[in-house]
Each structure stands twice: as C-alpha cells, then as structure tokens.
Amino acid sequence: MDNKREEKALLEFKHALEDIMQLLRKSTEADTVYMYWVNRTRQQFVLETSSTILPNVMFKDRIAFDEYYLVNFKEIENVVQLKVEEDFSVSDLSHYHDHVPVRFLTLIPFINNGETVALTVVETEFQINLTDYEDVLAAYRNALLNLLNTYLELTDLYESEKEWARYDESLESITPKLHKAEVLEVMAAEIQKYLRSGGVSVVARGMDSWCSILRSSKSPGYPKLGLLMEEKSVAYDALQKGRDVFAIHFNQNPKRISGAETNTDGATYAIPIMIHDRRHAVVVAYDKNPLTFKDSVKHKLKNLVRVASLSIQINQGKVDVDKDILTSEYGNFIPEIWERTLATQIKRLGRSEEKTWFGFVTIDNLQELRSRFRLEDLKRLQRSVVNILNPGRNSSSGLIGFNSDYIYSAIITGNDDQACEKWIAAVDSKLEEPVEILGGQKIKLSLTYGMIEVEPNSGDQFEQIRLAKRKLSDAMNGNQARSASNF
Numbered sequence: 323m324d325n326k327r328e329e330k331a332l333l334e335f336k337h338a339l340e341d342i343m344q345l346l347r348k349s350t351e352a353d354t355v356y357m358y359w360v361n362r363t364r365q366q367f368v369l370e371t372s373s374t375i376l377p378n379v380m381f382k383d384r385i386a387f388d389e390y391y392l393v394n395f396k397e398i399e400n401v402v403q404l405k406v407e408e409d410f411s412v413s414d415l416s417h418y419h420d421h422v423p424v425r426f427l428t429l430i431p432f433i434n435n436g437e438t439v440a441l442t443v444v445e446t447e448f449q450i451n452l453t454d455y456e457d458v459l460a461a462y463r464n465a466l467l468n469l470l471n472t473y474l475e476l477t478d479l480y481e482s483e484k485e486w487a488r489y490d491e492s493l494e495s496i497t498p499k500l501h502k503a504e505v506l507e508v509m510a511a512e513i514q515k516y517l518r519s520g521g522v523s524v525v526a527r528g529m530d531s532w533c534s535i536l537r538s539s540k541s542p543g544y545p546k547l548g549l550l551m552e553e554k555s556v557a558y559d560a561l562q563k564g565r566d567v568f569a570i571h572f573n574q575n576p577k578r579i580s581g582a583e584t585n586t587d588g589a590t591y592a593i594p595i596m597i598h599d600r601r602h603a604v605v606v607a608y609d610k611n612p613l614t615f616k617d618s619v620k621h622k623l624k625n626l627v628r629v630a631s632l633s634i635q636i637n638q639g640k641v642d643v644d645k646d647i648l649t650s651e652y653g654n655f656i657p658e659i660w661e662r663t664l665a666t667q668i669k670r671l672g673r674s675e676e677k678t679w680f681g682f683v684t685i686d687n688l689q690e691l692r693s694r695f696r697l698e699d700l701k702r703l704q705r706s707v708v709n710i711l712n713p714g715r716n717s718s719s720g721l722i723g724f725n726s727d728y729i730y731s732a733i734i735t736g737n738d739d740q741a742c743e744k745w746i747a748a749v750d751s752k753l754e755e756p757v758e759i760l761g762g763q764k765i766k767l768s769l770t771y772g773m774i775e776v777e778p779n780s781g782d783q784f785e786q787i788r789l790a791k792r793k794l795s796d797a798m799n800g801n802q803a804r805s806a807s808n809f
Contacts, residue, residue: 340371347373349458354445360396378419402429496629498636503658509630514538520609525557528649529712539669543676545583546719547735552580557604560592567592570612593627597635650724652704660723664783671778679734679742681773681790702759716748
C-alpha cells in the first residue's frame, strides 16, 4: 500500500472530525468547541480541530501540560462542567486575545483502552443542562469512537499490506547471483527484521562439529559464535527431523543450540537449510516475545530460508553425500564464510561488551614435517590441527577458517580481555604432547599465531586481514620459522 493512500485516509479522518465538531457546536448552541489530544509521551496537548463563531480566538497547535488549564482534567473519565473564575481563572483561557465572553465549559473525555486520550471542550455563555443534551453528547462520543476505530482499522490494513510488500522485497534480495556465504548473510539480515527483541544464528557443520557460524549484526551476544550444538536443543531437533521446529522456553529449557548457552528465554524457531535433500545448516531465529512468531511470521521466515536454500542449490551442482558445502577438505570454513562472519563482527562492535580478535595461525616446523610424511598424512594432520584449534573445544567462542594449506584463520570472541590469550594457552597445552593422526602416527607440533584485536573504526574485514597477515609475518620472522610466502 503506497503512502498516498495512507495520507488520503488520514486527511479524510481529519475532515470527518471537523464535520462532527461543527455539528457538536451547533447542536449545543455553543460559541466555541475544540478538541485536544493528550500526548503523555511528550507531555503536551495537541490540537486536532476547533469550531467557533467568535473572531478573537486562536489556538496553539501544541501546548505543554503545565502551560494550560486542561492539565488538571487530563485524567477525567466522565463529562465535567466548569465555571469561569470559580474553577479556574479567566487568564487561563489563553486562546482568547482580549475579551472572554464564555462563562461555562463542558469537558467531554474520549477514553480508549482505559485511558483518556483526548478532551473536547464546549464553551458557552450559559450553563448546559446535561440531561437535556445527554443524547447529543452520547452521539458525539460514539461517533468519535467509531471514527477512530475505522481509521485505525484502515491504517492497520495499509500497514499489513506494506508488510507483505516488504516481505516480497526480502525474498527478492536473496538471489542465485550471490555467493552462498552472501546468501546466508542477506537471509540472516532479512530474518532479523522480524525479531525486534531477538536475533538469528546460522548453525552449520565444520571443525568436526556442528556450531554457530554466523549471526546478524543486530543479534544479541547470545548464542555465542562457535557454540557447539548439543542434543536436546531446538537446533538439533530441527536437523534430526529435517523440518522446522518451534519451541517456547520454560525455565531456560529447551536450549536453542547448547546447554552452555545463557539467556534462553522467549521462543525459538529453527529451520533446516536443505541442499539436494541433505541438511547442511539450520537457521535459529529467536525472540524474547513468543507472540512474535505468529503464523504469518513463521510462514515468512520459513520461505526466506527455503529461497536461500534454493539459491545456494542452483549454483552448487551435485554434492557428494559426505561433502560439506561450507568447509574446506580439512573441515575449516571456506574464506567466503569467515570473511562474512568477520564483517558481521565488525558491524557488531560497540553494540555490546563483546570483543573480537582475528588472525592467522600456522605450523612452525612445516619443512621438517613435509620431508618426513606423505601428502595423505599431512592432509590428515591438517584436519587434526583444525580440531585442536576449534575454539568450542577449548572453552572459547569463535571459529577456524581456511586461508591456504597450513595457514588457518581464526575469529575469537568474548567479553573477557584475556579471551584470545586463554584460547592460545589452551591450544598450546594440547600440543605439549605429540598429535596422533589417523593411522596411529604421532607428530610433534608447534604453532605461530598472528592475532589482532578488532577495534572500532579500524577498517573493514579486508583491512583486518591485511593487518593480521603482517602480524603473522612478523611473528614468523621473529621465530625465524619461515617467510609468509604462502599468502
């Protein structure tokens, strides 16, 4: 519904108000009649319309509560009659220029949802007998109520139509022209628009686990990035069933993704991403208010995920049954995924206390390993290193990505200033003993880290990548390990 139709409805509403105000003045034989809305948010009376036969009357469009005599009557629920100089001073009728010809005021409240939202004032020279005008006042109040309800229904209808138009735009923003990582990012951003007090996470397989890999930039800090999915969670249930699952949380149960998460309140709607009938990810949408998930909203979210799935599938071609489309052969996430995740983390800076570190990790004694082991063994080693680096397996938050052979990207998040250092310490402690790869062989490893904290206003994801590469190169040169030629 375009804005012109809304403007037309509002204009017709105001014209109708003016007409019934004229009728009220003439039927009560009043000199002046006017109506003010009671705006409690801004502490103001807001003029809607007026009708008068007097030449020296001019009303202010907006007037502060404490500057107008009506402030003492803004909570009335029944018709009240006032007498000038007895109930208030003549000077309080500031809408008159000089002589004030009226002696009596009749105040008619308009009640909506148990609150006085407007006051209509009938000014007369002689006191109105309310019994004689009971039918007139009742008719006026009923007409005003019916008129307002009709207008609200119209605007609700227009807003509903606009909502579906916005939904069409959301669907059109997800196209096969986008890379699959961009599809997930756009889909998450569009779903977030329906979650005023919640967020959205994408859970996918990687790092030899299922974990949260992407959130919208406006999502809360929970569930955390890289949180490992567990059984008896809503996300697990949706993947197991291969269909959407809705759950309202009672006493922090069930969990959305993992038993380790906090703030599991409201409701969650989990929708699998199906590519050639295989479950490659699950979208977890949640909100503090369970009423957010009306049937119409569920329908929209489910279709957004379906369109995203189809957009990825079109460009994916045939996928082997055991292949993950978002990871490298070593199980770490492809560059397009971790770059999108890093870009989202940059947008999130300043929205919460969550901090983000980004960098690269490489193997120190690579030349020695290459001379000792076959290519197949080295590939198995790389998979083992990804699992060792997995933040979720080291009591940390984040994910590990693929940059090139033997060089891994890392995104670490946390509210603790030492979160990145704790992750590095946990990984190094695992490497104190030789790493056993498939086949029983044991390999002694040491790693070099080039990690930076992502600061606000320090550049986009590509600038962070450049800074982290320099950091790793400096660390490698300092260790006299090797040059960073793999970049």
